[in-house]
Amino acid sequence: MALAQAADNVNAVPSHIDTANRKNLALLIQLRWMAVLGQVVTIAIVHFGLRIPLPLAPMAMVLGALLALNALSHLWLRQHLHISSQALFSALLLDVAALTVQLYFSGGATNPFTALYLLQIALAAVLLPGRGAWLIVVVTCVAFVGLIGINQPLAVQPPTSLLRLHILGMFVCFVLGAVLLVIFISRMSRNLQERDTYLVELKRRAAEEDHIVRIGLLASGAAHELGTPLASVSVILGDWRRMPEISQNPEMLQELLEMQAAIRRCKSILSGILLSAGEARGEAPVVTSLHRFLDEIARDWSDGRPSGTLQYHAGSGALGEDTRIVSDPALKQVVTNLLDNAFEVSPGWVRLNAERRGDMLRIEVLDLGPGFTPEMLENFGKPYNSTKGRRGGGLGLFLVVNVIRKLGGSVSAHNRQPGGATVTVELPLAALEYREKDRG
Template sequence: MSKPHRRVRWLPSQWPADAAGRRNMALLVQLRWIAVAGQVATILITHFLMGIRLPLGTMLVVPSIAIFMNIGSLMILRRRTDIAHAELFLALLFDVLALTTQLYLSGGATNPFISLYLVQVALGAVLLHRWSVWGIVAVSSACAAMLAFVHRPLVVSGALEGHLFDLHIVGTWICLTMIAVLLVLFVTPVSRNIQERESHLARLRQQAAEEEHIVRMGLLASGAAHELGTPLAQVAVLLGDWRHMPQIRRDAALLEEVEEMEAAVMRCKAILSGVLLSAGEARGEAPQVTPVRDFIEAIAERWRAANPGAGLRCDFGPHDYPRIVADPVIRQALTNLLDNAREAGATCINMMVGRDREWLHIAVRDNGPGFSPDMLADVGKPYRSSKGRQGGGLGLFLVFNVARKLGGRIDASNGADGGAMVQLRLPLSKVALEDEEGDGDVG
């Protein structure tokens, strides 16, 4: 039975890497809160302390509308993982019109705070597409031109009467300082959000290229397996005929060699069947279900048989392990890790298994030379090999892609006392049939 759907409420630290629109809308909301506070403070100071009569009721309506706008934006942000470009454009357009209304009620173009239009244009240049930016520029310019002719004039009386120009100079300085501070505070994180989105898109493009590479390798391996199947079958038939030839049956040495050749052919056929199975073919049989311990020990036993003399030890933490689906790709991934350790010159390999509530941890540690700094920086990329062999580096590349397909991850490091360690983490929700409570980790 599927679990009931639950609406997720995202915290800022949990936003997806590509939700740059959402982060940018959150910054606009913060900027609007500052604008509301600044407008209310400026209106009250100007009206009550400086003695410049303003239409208080009308001017306070604009920040009230902005407050409701912010509340609505926050409600949308709690339920959405990203914000459309058109929504950012409308948000900036609202701020331009709100500023225009306040300027109209407080002197129009003679108000030094008219330069705040530049903040909206700068944000639009960073956030919006080209046509949208020019839309903000056109609306801001039209509003500024209108305010030169249509506005409510300021009425200055008392001690400030006759000092309107001095007030304009002071206001211009305050406005320019505000613009500089706001641009630093908000354009910088907006640019960072855009850079993170571009980096995320670059990672997606690289992942797509790697997956295409994997598909091509799978097709090549599958084709080679099919092509090799026919001559291997012919060799198996010939060896079967040789076994029954009188001259070979009378010679014990020849008969033993034929039997060894038959065993080698059978092993080649088993390897080709595994290649086809990993490539997605020949999967008519039901998937095998086995306990984790049995699965790992079977891999180790098979690898020891193929690599006589290599030292391999399996360590299991004191945990209860669930049953898993013995996917051949996991088996092949672990075999690749063991093969890489042996080919790197390790004489002692330790495969450590542990688990916690969410993850199955399988680490392969060896006493070889370890990874070089350059190799650690490029680990998991195709054709990055520490063995200096042409065409090498595909083993770890395949392991990384297996982990990624299953929702897991790979960590590669060097041990404090030498040697390399590669840790495979697989989500129990993807590989286990039952998930008993467990704790602990690979030491």
């Protein structure tokens, strides 16, 4: 059941690409606020401090347009979950247009703040795909060339002071551009790195889920193939049981009964495999309680093993109020798999703890074995990561981690002192709780 939901869970994962674009657009909005503040301060210093007349009315209109654009961008960002590269391109293009208009009213290409075009190009190179970044380059180059012949020159008196002001302006522009580049591009690069990291993780999970599907198909096929010979052996054992030579021999009859019990156990295991693989759909879900579900796991696993091997602790105090759940064969197989692994390294003692913590179910499997190596802990849950030294080992824990992940939970492991290891499973009870819609 859990494996059949793999594709749906992948599609339900939020897009980290959109998340990165949202963060980057928010940074552009912050940068625009700083640009508005910087332009107000610069215009005030030049016009009132240096006594260089500027057309305040049209320049103030540009600042007002930037303020309105930022307010609308805030609202748009809050109402739209999907932020495309085209939206980032449009935001950068509007910033280039506003800068061009301000430069037109303040000397054109002679204004040292034309170097801020490079900041827009740098942002485009980080945020946009190749074609968008090159379009910003073309637009800024055309704007720069246009400002050479089309501008309102500054009325600087005496003219000899123009060079000094130009150098001073270049220095201020250099410092401003350097600070903004370090702050914003580093933050944008971090956003993009988080997106790339998520994509790598998503690809890894997709590969693991494909691996699980192939294992599930193999298990389902094997279960079907084994069903026929098991049925034949069951019929033969039934015929033998009616034979006088066996029915009248207590020792042989006891051995035959044990063989029939083993056959029934094998059939039960195969039925669980087929159910976990998504077959036997015609049956209604089996509703049980959390206490009974865990008790059955402990009892079934203990059958056939030495008495006292399993120390089971999951009383009503630990689990709290009993909850009706749907008996999930995949979860049962997960716990059984963990108990089997613990029994292999610690055949004399295995402990199973279960408790409820709020809305989470916590299951612990403890053993007295040698524990996990550092490499095992680092790669816990990855396929073929095993200390048993046999080919194909490690698939059990790999399936455990992925089944629990599909149910919305997590699996962790650590070594205990003075020896042994603990594997902990945590999953939300909402993934198991019985609802009326499950009846259909």
